[in-house]
Amino acid sequence: MSKVLKFGGKSLASLHTNKNLLNIIANYLETSSLIIVVSAIGNTTDLLLELLEKAKANKPYADHLQELKALNFYPQINTEEHFKLIENILQGVSLIQDYSPKVQDLLLAQGELISSKVVTQLLLNHGLKATFVNSTQLIKTDAYFTAANVNETLTELAVQTEFEKLADKKLIVLGGFIGSTAENEVTTLGRNGSNLTAALIANYTQAEEFLNFTHVDGIYTANPEWVASAKRIEHLNYSEANELATFGASILHAKTIVPLIEKKIPLRILNTLNPESTGTLISAEPTPNGVKSLTVLQNVALINFHGKGLFGKVGVDARIFNALAKNNISVSVISQGSSERGLGFVVNDSEAASAKEILEYEFQQDFYTKDVENISINNNIAVVSIIGQDLKSFHKPYSALVKNGIVPILFNNSVSGKNISLVIEKAQFKKALHVIHGQIFGVNKTVNIAIVGKGTVGSVLIDQIIASKNQIAERKNIDLNIFAIANSHSVYFSTNGFNTDWQDQFQTPQTNSLSSIIEYAKEHHLENLILIDNTAAESLPNRYNDFINNGFDIVSSNKIANTLSFEFYKNLRENLKKNQKQYLYETNVGAGLPLIDNIKLLHLSGENITKIKGVFSGTLSYIFNLFSVENKPFSEVLRAAIEKGFTEPDPRDDLSGTDVARKLLILARELDLENELQDISIQNLIPSEFQSLTVQEFLAQLSGLNNHYDDLKQQLKSNEVLRYVGELSGDLQQQKGVLETKLIKVDKNSALGQLSGSDSIFEIYTESYGDRPIIIQGAGAGAHVTARGVFGDILRLAEKK
Ligand SMILES: NC(=O)C1=CN([C@@H]2O[C@H](COP(=O)(O)OP(=O)(O)OC[C@H]3O[C@@H](n4cnc5c(N)ncnc54)[C@H](OP(=O)(O)O)[C@@H]3O)[C@@H](O)[C@H]2O)C=CC1
Numbered sequence: 001m002s003k004v005l006k007f008g009g010k011s012l013a014s015l016h017t018n019k020n021l022l023n024i025i026a027n028y029l030e031t032s033s034l035i036i037v038v039s040a041i042g043n044t045t046d047l048l049l050e051l052l053e054k055a056k057a058n059k060p061y062a063d064h065l066q067e068l069k070a071l072n073f074y075p076q077i078n079t080e081e082h083f084k085l086i087e088n089i090l091q092g093v094s095l096i097q098d099y100s101p102k103v104q105d106l107l108l109a110q111g112e113l114i115s116s117k118v119v120t121q122l123l124l125n126h127g128l129k130a131t132f133v134n135s136t137q138l139i140k141t142d143a144y145f146t147a148a149n150v151n152e153t154l155t156e157l158a159v160q161t162e163f164e165k166l167a168d169k170k171l172i173v174l175g176g177f178i179g180s181t182a183e184n185e186v187t188t189l190g191r192n193g194s195n196l197t198a199a200l201i202a203n204y205t206q207a208e209e210f211l212n213f214t215h216v217d218g219i220y221t222a223n224p225e226w227v228a229s230a231k232r233i234e235h236l237n238y239s240e241a242n243e244l245a246t247f248g249a250s251i252l253h254a255k256t257i258v259p260l261i262e263k264k265i266p267l268r269i270l271n272t273l274n275p276e277s278t279g280t281l282i283s284a285e286p287t288p289n290g291v292k293s294l295t296v297l298q299n300v301a302l303i304n305f306h307g308k309g310l311f312g313k314v315g316v317d318a319r320i321f322n323a324l325a326k327n328n329i330s331v332s333v334i335s336q337g338s339s340e341r342g343l344g345f346v347v348n349d350s351e352a353a354s355a356k357e358i359l360e361y362e363f364q365q366d367f368y369t370k371d372v373e374n375i376s377i378n379n380n381i382a383v384v385s386i387i388g389q390d391l392k393s394f395h396k397p398y399s400a401l402v403k404n405g406i407v408p409i410l411f412n413n414s415v416s417g418k419n420i421s422l423v424i425e426k427a428q429f430k431k432a433l434h435v436i437h438g439q440i441f442g443v444n445k446t447v448n449i450a451i452v453g454k455g456t457v458g459s460v461l462i463d464q465i466i467a468s469k470n471q472i473a474e475r476k477n478i479d480l481n482i483f484a485i486a487n488s489h490s491v492y493f494s495t496n497g498f499n500t501d502w503q504d505q506f507q508t509p510q511t512n513s514l515s516s517i518i519e520y521a522k523e524h525h526l527e528n529l530i531l532i533d534n535t536a537a538e539s540l541p542n543r544y545n546d547f548i549n550n551g552f553d554i555v556s557s558n559k560i561a562n563t564l565s566f567e568f569y570k571n572l573r574e575n576l577k578k579n580q581k582q583y584l585y586e587t588n589v590g591a592g593l594p595l596i597d598n599i600k601l602l603h604l605s606g607e608n609i610t611k612i613k614g615v616f617s618g619t620l621s622y623i624f625n626l627f628s629v630e631n632k633p634f635s636e637v638l639r640a641a642i643e644k645g646f647t648e649p650d651p652r653d654d655l656s657g658t659d660v661a662r663k664l665l666i667l668a669r670e671l672d673l674e675n676e677l678q679d680i681s682i683q684n685l686i687p688s689e690f691q692s693l694t695v696q697e698f699l700a701q702l703s704g705l706n707n708h709y710d711d712l713k714q715q716l717k718s719n720e721v722l723r724y725v726g727e728l729s730g731d732l733q734q735q736k737g738v739l740e741t742k743l744i745k746v747d748k749n750s751a752l753g754q755l756s757g758s759d760s761i762f763e764i765y766t767e768s769y770g771d772r773p774i775i776i777q778g779a780g781a782g783a784h785v786t787a788r789g790v791f792g793d794i795l796r797l798a799e800k801k
């Protein structure tokens with residue numbers, strides 16, 4: 001028994017310099033007789049076609065011809081006869097400025113004839129007794145030039161007769177792709193023809209194995225050029241390989257598999273340039289269930305056939321597909337709706353216009369009677385197929401796609417239940433591959449994060465994410481990729497994601513607007529998108545809807561979006577629902593403390609929350625804890641709070657009570673109250689002359705505050721301390737609650753009086769808990785705790801993606 005080894009054009013391109021081909025053949029020859037099938041060298045076929053086109057246009061082609069000769073040159077072999085024929089054909093074509101498919105085939109066949117002679121000579125020169133066979137004499141075809149159909153009976157006979165004569169030869173070399181008609185006119189077998197030749201020869205000689213040497217390591221779970229995490233597949237069965245070939249794996253062709261199935265001849269895809277790799281085996285042996293690979297058909301179009309009047313009529317589909325079949329137009333994905341007679345199907349885009357014409361002709365009478373309304377073409381599509389996917393678990397990749405804003409135009413599954421094809425917008429196919437691949441292959445899913453705001457909280461968050469990235473990838477199979485970082489004037493991008501040295505990448509000023517984040521994500525087909533707002537800006541929440549509409553979930557430490565008008569609050573949530581996106585903001589109240597989620601849950605579960613009160617501001621807690629008991633000027637205490645990262649970017653937001661009021665409002669809205677910021681009674685602790693200053697002016701004049709706060713301190717009794725508190729009460733079943741912030745004096749031994757550091761305390765009163773409130777207490781401000789809280793929200797979203 002022999003083995004068939006096939007070498008593609010790219011494997012032969014480095015023939016003169018690379019010894020791999022010789023070594024591979026010599027190694028296999030030690031244990032088996034071999035039949036070597038070769039394609040034309042390098043891009044010879046393309047060059048020949050270009051020469052034909054030049055000749056047809058009567059353009060000079062001498063340089064091109066020289067390039068071809070150089071590519072096919074081998075010192076010990078005389079290719080004169082082939083190049084003479086090529087030149088004669090080109091001259092003829094130039095003269096009449098046209099050529100037929102028959103002429104094209106004769107010309108292209110020279111590529112394989114030359115390469116098979118070159119390889120034979122090369123082997124002989126290295127002491128391997130190779131015999132050249134002219135395969136045009138073996139592969140017998142019809143006269144469908146450029147894509148001839150093999151006459152299997154004649155070919156089997158020709159192959160067996162020839163190989164009987166060559167029974168004593170251990171090494172035979174022949175060209176793939178070429179054949180001849182019964183009248184001995186040269187034909188070619190169309191795309192992937194060399195593989196078909198090799199498969200046929202393997203079948204008719206009952207070879208033990210077909211080894212297909214290519215320029216890649218095998219078949220991958222997705223094209224590695226598009227999905228970097230794609231993995232080589234060890235083993236496929238014939239039907240999986242067939243599905244893969246039909247739905248776009250360019251390395252395989254369905255026609256190649258069929259001749260192998262009959263005699264169960266295994267096929268192995270190997271890499272000439274990496275002989276160490278075991279490649280991908282395709283055989284009759286069963287493989288474990290599950291998805292094997294993702295493929296893409298790009299050069300396709302969707303034909304939409306609309307005909308309400310045909311509803312219920314028998315034979316419409318038959319008319320459609322018969323008409324197309326008669327014109328040799330092949331259809332792949334088909335999907336049909338019955339209530340409104342609509343049929344969508346996919347054809348090669350080069351055939352879409354004629355498919356439409358053919359159907360318009362076939363249904364001309366039905367157009368006249370208005371039974372058929374419209375036949376349209378959508379060229380802007382691609383077909384992504386999930387080979388090995390059954391309907392049982394299809395919901396997972398499907399919902400991952402929808403969450404990423406990719407809604408398939410149509411989809412269908414194979415009868416075997418092991419392949420699902422999705423027709424999607426062409427521009428989305430790479431993103432779709434990333435999303436499905438991440439979802440299915442259990443390899444890490446990538447969550448792509450844009451961080452706006454790299455100040456006190458933002459920069460700590462970036463460091464925290466980068467420091468924990470590897471651990472999260474290992475434990476949760478989630479890759480957190482920060483692809484954009486922005487401040488108030490610049491947006492910086494990183495193709496491979498920011499890393500520990502992220503601060504160094506901010507040397508050159510950028511001028512990008514925040515919209516560039518959306519554009520970048522689109523251009524780079526990024527999936528699982530999250531926008532993080534770590535600013536205190538009012539302008540950014542107004543942009544949230546843009547981001548949401550473009551597939552981003554939002555996480556925010558910024559309280560503004562939740563405290564603008566109730567109208568804005570409601571609209572934002574409606575848009576989130578419409579786009580199936582989420583907005584998390586646990587740090588809006590109590591920084592890293594688990595408050596908002598708990599309040600939400602209590603409320604959702606029907607628990608009647610009657611009152612929430614406490615010290616809501618970490619900054620004001622810190623300031624009054626210290627100022628009440630220590631003999632320090634107020635300005636010094638405030639400055640310490642700023643330096644510790646407790647205050648808002650403008651500390652007057654804390655001192656004015658606005659930040660506490662915002663927190664009260666956020667909690668009120670969680671309880672379905674429709675309060676506005678103006679409804680809140682707020683005690684402002686800033687003397688009026690400081691209220692209209694710029695931040696810089698205010699910070700420069702902090703000592704001017706001291707008298708005002710000393711006066712407040714003077715009024716304290718010896719057992720009293722100051723505390724700034726917030727309270728949310730009233731009938732919380734009504735639309736609006738009563739919200740109030742104020743500075744109070746409390747006994748230093750009371751629960752509030754004993755607060756220390758930047759601790760906040762929240763007392764949550766509910767009907768079930770009566771007058772013993774649920775108490776949540778802990779650091780209510782600070783960059784580290786806040787960033788940790790934002791990080792928690794990111795992980796909550798990432799796990800759901
Ligand atoms: N500190 C804390 O303990 C807590 C803070 N928060 C919230 O965290 C948020 C961030 O606070 P913090 O880190 O202290 O603030 P910082 O002032 O330190 O940082 C703010 C960042 O946002 C950027 N920024 C401002 N405006 C815009 C804009 N329009 N577009 C893009 N970027 C902008 C700033 O850029 P540039 O440098 O160019 O000005 C800066 O990088 C605030 O909303 C705060 O309320 C929430 C809970 C606790």
Ligand SMILES: N[C@@H](CC=O)C(=O)O
Nearest residue numbers: 617618619647648781
């Ligand atoms: N400045 C705020 C920070 C958290 O929201 C506070 O001190 O509470």
